[in-house]
Amino acid sequence: MNLYKSIFFLLCILLSSCIASDYRIKDFSSNYSKNDPALSGNGEKLAFVIDKNGNKFVQLKDLRTGKVIPLRFLSRYKNNISPSLSWNGRYIAVISDIGGKRIVLIEDLLSGKFHRITQFRSLSPVSVSLAPDASKLVIQFDANGKRSFQFFDLTKILELDLSKNLKDR
Amino acid sequence: MKFIMKNSLINKYIYLIPLILLSGCYSQKVTPIYSLNSFFAGSLISYRDPKISQKYLITIVQYKGNLRMELIDLDRKKIIFLPGINSNKGNPISVSMSSNANKIAFIEEENGENYLFIYFRKNGFLRQINFDSKDVPMKLSLSASGKTLAIQVLRDGKTKIDIIQLDNYF
Secondary structure (H helix, E strand, O other): OHHHHHHHHHHHHHHHHHHHHHHEEOOOOOOOEEEEEEEOOOOOEEEEEEEEOOEEEEEEEEOOOOOEEOOOOHHHOOEEEEEEEOOOOOEEEEEEEEOOEEEEEEEEOOOOOEEEEOOOOOOEEEEEEEOOOOOEEEEEEEEOOEEEEEEEEOOOOOOOOOOOOHHHO | OHHHHHHHHHHHHOOHHHHHHOOOEEEOOOEEOHHHHHHHOOOOOEEEEEEEOOOEEEEEEEEOOEEEEEEEEOOOOEEEOOOOOOOOOOEEEEEEEOOOOOEEEEEEEEOOEEEEEEEEOOOOEEEEEOOOOOOEEEEEEEOOOOOEEEEEEEEOOEEEEEEEEHHHHO
16 A cells, blocks of 8 residues: 555656646757847747847747747847837837947837937947836946946837736736 | 829928838937936946836946845835845846836856846745756846746857746746
């Protein structure tokens, strides 16, 4: 009887370890390096920067299907860093180096609109974080080694991207 | 006569053509949020890796050579005490949070090794997430729902992105 019990427990342990191993998806996909991960608020989309021969392209992936979501505007820019996504992944914000000048770009995947935010005077953006509802943006700057940040209100240029679940808001 | 009319119509609306072509692209001025910017301006602290939600900001602050994580309530403009999150030995290198800031994920460097932790703000629990000895966690993003974690991992000389579903993990 004790033997059966031990076998049963052993099976339970083996089964639980199989279930627990589902929680992690390891990336062995391509030869390219992937950097700067950013999840959408609902965790269904992942943005990252892919390094192809020194060019840094931003890519957006649907984690449910595994498919790459095309970016109409951002795919044209090849020096991107620090992507950030809104709750449903409707908006993607990145920092892009255009002719030696860093600016913030926001692509709206729903309406197809594209926004350039350039009003930083001599400050150089280092990272960007979009609030999940896309109401505001925080941009980190580097000024002679000292890093600071500034908040920007986006409600005049973007619609809110809210969770369908009220508890998440 | 008809031809002249058509021409005059074209001339009248010709300026609309480039506008239509550029309608998908905007260079716009967004408004700085002065009430928040003034709260952080002028301090001797250097900030790294700031992440925001509707109500909170989490960031790594550097003050007199020390690095630590700080959570700030943006509505009340107050620093929220996080007992047990900042160790004296390790230095935080990447931080991310859920939208209600109840879960905070961070990578800490200690003696040349990187460790990944999840901090549960409600009860102050700290849980470590283990990696294979060859994998080095470098940067992370926690979804605002607090359910999914994306980690940039150095593996075989290349950086990759692993995904962890936290609901299944804990």
